[in-house]
Amino acid sequence: MKTKLILTVIGLSMLLGANISYSATASDVFKSFFAVSTKELEELKKEALSKTFEYDYKTCYEKTLALVEKMADTQIYAKKKDVIAVYCMDYNSTPAGIFFEEVDVSHTKVLISSASSRAKDWVASNIFSEKVQKPIEKIKIKSGSRPRNSR
Numbered sequence: 001m002k003t004k005l006i007l008t009v010i011g012l013s014m015l016l017g018a019n020i021s022y023s024a025t026a027s028d029v030f031k032s033f034f035a036v037s038t039k040e041l042e043e044l045k046k047e048a049l050s051k052t053f054e055y056d057y058k059t060c061y062e063k064t065l066a067l068v069e070k071m072a073d074t075q076i077y078a079k080k081k082d083v084i085a086v087y088c089m090d091y092n093s094t095p096a097g098i099f100f101e102e103v104d105v106s107h108t109k110v111l112i113s114s115a116s117s118r119a120k121d122w123v124a125s126n127i128f129s130e131k132v133q134k135p136i137e138k139i140k141i142k143s144g145s146r147p148r149n150s151r
Contacts (some may be wrong), residue, residue: 032150039112041097041151048111053104060108061119063102063130070132072122086123094119099129129148 037096053060063086068076068084077095084098096114103109110127114120125133 018020023074031051037093038097039081040115041083041095042099042111044097044115045111046097048097048099048113049120049128050109050111051124051128052107054106054110055105055108057100057102058077060110064098064100064110064127067126067130067132071123072132072134088114088116088119088122090122092116096120096123098123 017143020024028135055063063112065079065084068074068086071086073089075087077087082100086096086098087093094114094116096116096119098109099111099113101111102108112120112124112127114123
């Protein structure tokens with residue numbers, strides 16, 4: 001048991017040391033180790049899908065949060081002032097970010113980012129339509145249809 005603890009501490013220390021040398025903050029290292037970072041999602045904003053809503057910032061954020069909480073197979077893992085980050089469980093726990101930018105007093109731009117185009121499209125279809133959509137059906141493989149190993 002002590003060996004496991006020591007190895008965990010050494011591993012975390014090495015991870016922390018390696019990431020700090022690449023200019024990551026200790027907070028980023030902690031978040032990435034425990035899979036709660038939104039840094040990658042922020043970097044993907046340049047490829048985000050977006051829509052401007054006729055809501056003030058606070059109303060837009062609250063309506064979006066309420067909608068996300070109703071989305072099946074979606075787990076919120078971070079809530080910040082300008083982003084709601086979720087895992088899309090139907091898409092291999094792919095993270096997606098829902099970002100908010102105030103356009104003016106009565107308009108808010110919402111941006112959806114993800115490394116997965118399927119997850120990004122699904123989250124955007126929910127948020128942009130302002131109603132919960134059914135998840136895309138999973139492809140089911142019949143037990144006898146898998147390719148066999150050639151010998």
